Amino acid sequence: MDTLTDDLCYQALKTRDARFDGRFYTAVLTTGIFCRPICPAVTPKRGNVRFYPSAETAMANGFRPCLRCRPEAAPGSPAAAGVHTTLARAVRLVEEGALDNGSVAELAERLGITDRYLRQLYKRHTGATPQQHAQARRLLRARQLIVDSNLSMTEIASIAGFGSLRRFNHSLKAAYGNAPTAFRRGIRQSSAPSMPHPFDDPFLPARDDLVLFLQARPPFDGDALLAFFRARAIPGLESVGDHYYARAVHLQGKPGLVICRPLTDKPGMQVILRGPARNAILDISARVRRLFDLDADLPGITDHLACDPLLQPVINQFPGLRVPGCWDRFEFAVRAILGQQISVAAxxxxxxxxxxxxxxxxxxxxxxxxxxxxxxxxxxxxxxxxVGQIGLTRSRADTLARVVARFAEPGFAELDGNTLLQQLAALRGVGPWTLSYMALRGLGDPDAFPATDLGILKAAARIGAPDNAKALTHHAERWRPWRAYAAQYLWATLATQSTRQETR
Structure with a gap:
């Protein structure tokens, strides 16, 4: 735990500070159970607790998840973020199921390192081995699907990565002390969504849909995100209404429809999965979390940005503002090329x-x-x-064709962010604005800052910040490592945000 001391964690635990939810987990030595910092249980004595940066690490050290605060439902842990690029990618691949049917050696080869070095890196920064992380992740995702989805137990066992229903039942009972069906009887039925006929409202859950609930760290402004995506919705691919975002998907070779609806009673999203692609629920869950920036530690980010008196009034004006992400790297790269030097509507x-x-x-x-x-x-x-036939200039069509050709190369889309941007930068027609915007939304870099964007320069001038790219870049050094959020706040100040021009 690189930024939180044990004493700070205990203070957050005593106050049940929601800003620390997902940033650490408290393991109680006397009970063998670990909890989120917001757990309503009686605060244990200081000498009886240990703190861990992730739920997987706590489970790897022999502790069982709490049934009251549900560690598996906590916002994503940033424990490995920024520690090591290779480790961050390894953690992402393990959470996407790389070890469900593969070995550590195969994962290491995919990362371009030895399996010994991967184990050392993993243990040093997470406190667990890759196998322990994978097993704990299976258990956590299984219980989340039991409580927060309408899948059958057989479907959950398969999706969570268990080889058989028997192994699934045994592992869940050993980890949680109860059979899997006990969680659904005790919790799930009270929150089951209504199932109207799909033609009554195609954006509400239908009988055969898979429904998942994803929590977010508060504050969470779902309406602002919907407004952002509504202005940019691609006809035929996406549909955005007052209370939903919907899009077509193609995962594991199968078509599907994903509908995301901000929850009304707590921060987060209801996710409706329709069609054969719904079996890729874990992939879809991760993509939705990135798309709506559900895991951002917004109070910590805004506390840092508010140290600049020029930004503080803007932050107060837009609580819960997030950085919208993207569904797919390639799709967003195409969007970025198409958006060069023209309006959002065009x-x-x-x-x-x-x-x-x-x-x-x-x-x-x-x-x-x-x-x-x-x-x-x-x-x-x-x-x-x-591609020029859709109305592009010859130079823009050539640039798009070069980008498409690179993404068509096997493995290109899976490169780490810095390498991918370096490769794109070598292509004619891909300039600083495109790269910065790709980093900000396409790769989810929290420190990306498109200083040459005309909207950002205009907004900066309105709040009294420098109105030229070079001076603004220098001023923005005080916003690191959250310049992407500063950019989003600047864009939000523009009265015509939904139709503003994003251009270099």
Whole structure:
């Protein structure tokens, strides 16, 4: 735990400070149970607790998850973020199931390091081995799916990475002290969503839909995120209303529809999965968390940014503001190229033409009543196509073709963020604005800052900050490592945010 001392953790525990939820976990020696810092249980004595940076680490050290505060439902832990680029990627791959059917040696080879070094790196920074992390992740995700989804136990066992239902039942009972069905009887039924016929409202859960609930750290302004995505929704691919964001997806070779609805009673999202792609629930869950920036420790970020008196009034004006992410790196790279030097509305029109011409149509029974018609084309499907026919200039079409060709290369989209940006920077037509915007939304870099963006420069001038890129970049040094959030606050000050120009 690089930024939190044990004493600070105990103070946060005594006050049940929600700002620390997901940042550490408290293990109680006398009970063998670990909890979130917001747990309503009686605060244990200082000498009886140990603090861990992640739920997986606590489980690897022999502690069982609390049944009251549900550690598996806590916002994502930032324990490994920023510690080591290779480790961060390893943690992400393990959480996506790299060890469910593969070995540590295969994971290490994928990362370009030895398995011995991977184990050392993992143990040093997380306190657990990759196998321990993977096993704990299976248990945590299994209980989350039991309580927060409407999947059957057999489906959950398969999705969570257990080889059989028997192994699933045995592992859950050993870890939690109860059979899996006990959690659904005790918790799930009281929160089951209503299931209207899909044609009554296609954006509400239907009988055969999979429904998942994802929590966010408060404060969370879901309406602002919906407004942002509504202005940029690609016709045919996305649909955004007052209370939902919906889009076509294509995962594991199968089509699907994902509908995200901000929760009304607590910070977070209700996620509705429809169609064959719903079996990729873990991948979808991770993508939705990035898309809506659910794991951001916003109080900590805003406390830091508010030290600049120029930003403080803006932060107070927009509580709960997040940095919108993206669904897919390739899709966002195409969006960024299309958005160069034109308005948001114009870029949206071009993207709609591209999806309509080159996207793959979805089954009628999947998209009925939604206005969604196609999924976004894959890189290999778009490579070699005459993309200029959608209304691009020759130079812009050439740039897009070069970007598509790179993403069509095996493994390119999985490169670490810095390497991917370096590769894109070598392409003619990909300049600083595109790279910064790709880093900010496409890669989720919390410190990305497109200083040449005209909207940011205009907003900076309004609050009294420098109005030229060089001086603003120098001023923004005080906002590190959260310059992406500073950029979002600056954009929010523009009265015409939904139709503003994002350009270099």
């Amino acid at each position: 870029a949206r029109t071009l993207a709609g033409r591209l999806v309509g011409r080159y996207g793959v149509a979805l089954p009628d029974d999947l998209i009925a009543g939604t206005g969604i018609t196609h999924r976004f084309p894959a890189p290999e499907e778009l490579a070699g196509q005459a």
